[in-house]
Amino acid sequence: MTKRKNIIYSSLVVAGLLIILNFIASVFFLRADFTEDKRYTLDRSTKRILREVEKPIIMTLYVSENLPPDVNRTVQDLKSLLTEYNHYSKRKISFEYVNPNANEDLEKEAVEAGINPVPLEVREKDQIKVQRVFLGMSIQVGDQSEIIPLIKPGIIMEYTLSTLIKRLTIKNKPKVGYIIGHGEPELAKMEQAIKELSILYDIEPVSLLSQSNLTDYKSLLLIGPMATISTSQFRRLDNYLAQGGNLFIAIERVNGMLNDGIGVSVDTGLEKWLLLKGIHVDDSFIVDKKCGTVTVHQQGYFSFPQQINFPFLPVISNFSNHSITDGLETVVLQFASPISYLGDTLLEYKPLAYTSSISGKLKAPISFNIGRVWRTHDFLFPEITVAATLKGKMGGEKEARICVIGDGNFIVNGVGDQKITIQPDNINFIANAIDWLSDDSGLMSLRTKGVESRPLNELTDGKVFMLKYLNFLLPLVLLITYGLIRFRRRSLRRSKRMKPGFIK
Incomplete structure (x- = not known):
């Protein structure tokens, strides 16, 4: 009877604990x-x-x-x-x-x-x-x-x-202005980026000549202008920043025209205006051994396509610690330009992204040669800055923010037969940048969750040469060393046996 009571008691205790835990x-x-x-x-x-x-x-x-x-x-x-x-x-x-x-x-x-x-x-x-x-x-x-x-x-x-x-739950989307009138890509040519930005923001075209009040916009986008921007329009941007405005700039400082086989510099006045803020965008083409590929057709008895590394398409995977770059793995640029800061410490300058340790730059104008053999001396400028931010008071009492990247086409899909799919992290970069400029965390840290890219590290020609011959010679050296050791041991054993009085 006592045993039965203990079982019932234990069962009740276990059931009670399960109820409490639940x-x-x-x-x-x-x-x-x-x-x-x-x-x-x-x-x-x-x-x-x-x-x-x-x-x-x-x-x-x-x-x-x-x-x-x-x-x-x-x-x-x-x-x-x-x-x-x-x-x-x-x-x-x-x-x-x-x-x-x-x-x-x-x-x-x-x-x-x-x-x-x-x-x-x-x-x-x-x-x-x-x-x-x-x-x-x-x-x-x-x-x-x-x-x-x-x-x-x-x-x-x-x-x-x-x-x-x-x-579904957002009430009033902040407005983001897309500056037009200077040869910028049409919104339809940036389908991926606009689709992502439209989740949290209303994207509206803005003309600096006719728009009455720029302060209606949380941030402004200036993407790849190709025509001259007038002084009066830059003055409007200065006034916007003085009132605490925020500006994202993708500058096309150089233009690579592959069909013509040449690359030239682009002067719109934007580069001079940025220099007044302390940001220098050099009219050089960045080249990187860690790069994308282009398709060329080999001629012979048969014509067939072949993928060739093209250093003018740098693959960026080196990022600084910043909310804009949080979780980014790989951004692919085309005909990008170096960015540096020449201003004073009154403004807070922060580099965001760099090229690899095997990169360089070529001053415009240049001629393209798809079949060029790239040497070590072509990559003498490691870790070139390709994107950066600037924060502080810019002519007013309120803090303004600027984010700039040295490629005006990094989010351009194109249209029709020319339409391409943009690298996801290119879109994540601009979306995170607009969130940072607009002071809205939004979906910033969530966009890159689960994105996994583990590219192989690029090796210098010297390291490749060393590893190549090390793999070839090391086994031979080890084998010869082992043979010499065995030969020496056998010689010593033979000499020992030949001595008088040796007993086995």
Whole structure:
């Protein structure tokens, strides 16, 4: 009887402890994340967005059952993520899970929401079958909604979810002005950048000649001007900065015309205006051994395309510690120019990005030779600054900010047949820069979460030569050394045996 009482007592104690632990877990959310990039920990930007949620958010996950393990793992991670979102939003987010394959009504509901089935290969009993599955979700706030038509396996969903929530809950977007009238690229040619910036800001074209009040804009963008900017327009920019304005400049100091085989300097007056602020942008072409490639067609009996390294396309992976560059891995530039600071210490100058340790610069004008053999003496200027910020009082009592990068085309996609896809970190750079200029953390730290690029370090020609012959000669040297040691030991043993009185 006593033993039975002990069992009942122990069971009650265990049950009580489980109830208490469950209550504590429902009040205090705790999760351990041991991944290098903290992919299972909500970013500070996400937590800030969720704290600012006022209206209830309804998330509906349309997912089929019996999915392959890799896809199902992504779905389970998403469900755990939604639980965290609900916690940090103080229960303002509710979510439900729907299996559209269960019946026709649910399938119709998913399709009407904008989520269509996709074919997915599933292995069953050593056979591969293709079945129609649903992998999407909708997010609704009031009468507004956004959808994720396809949840791609293996991707981190936090940025997508937080972006859509921010877009649905933001009240009044700050205005960012895009300066036009000097040969700048059209907004349509910067599709990726404008799409990203439009999440948090309203992008509007601005003419310095006709716009009445520049202070309406949180920041101004001046991207790749090619025509002369008048003194009166620079005066307007000075007045804007004196009132605490913020300016992002992508300057096209040199122009590489590959079709003509030449590269020339560009003079718009912007370079002189920046020099008055202490920022010198040299009319030189940066060359870097760590670079992108161009496609050339080799001629012979057959014509075939070949990828050739082109040092005029520097690949930037060396960044300083700054909120703009937080999490960036790789920015690719084209025909970039060096940036340096010649001003005084009254303003705070901060370099943001540098070339590799094997880089150089060529003064414009130059002639391009795709087949040029690059030597060590072509890369005598390591770690050239290609982007920087300037902060302080610029003619007024309020603090102004400038961010400048020495490439006017680093976010230009182009249009039609000339359209290209821009490196994601190029877009992240300008988006983070506008957030910093506008004094808004926005999605700054979240944009680069989960981005992993681990490029190989570039080696100098001397190191390559040394490693090449070290790999070739070292095994031979070790083998010869081992042979000499064995020969010496055997010689000593033979001499010892030949001595009088030797007994084995």
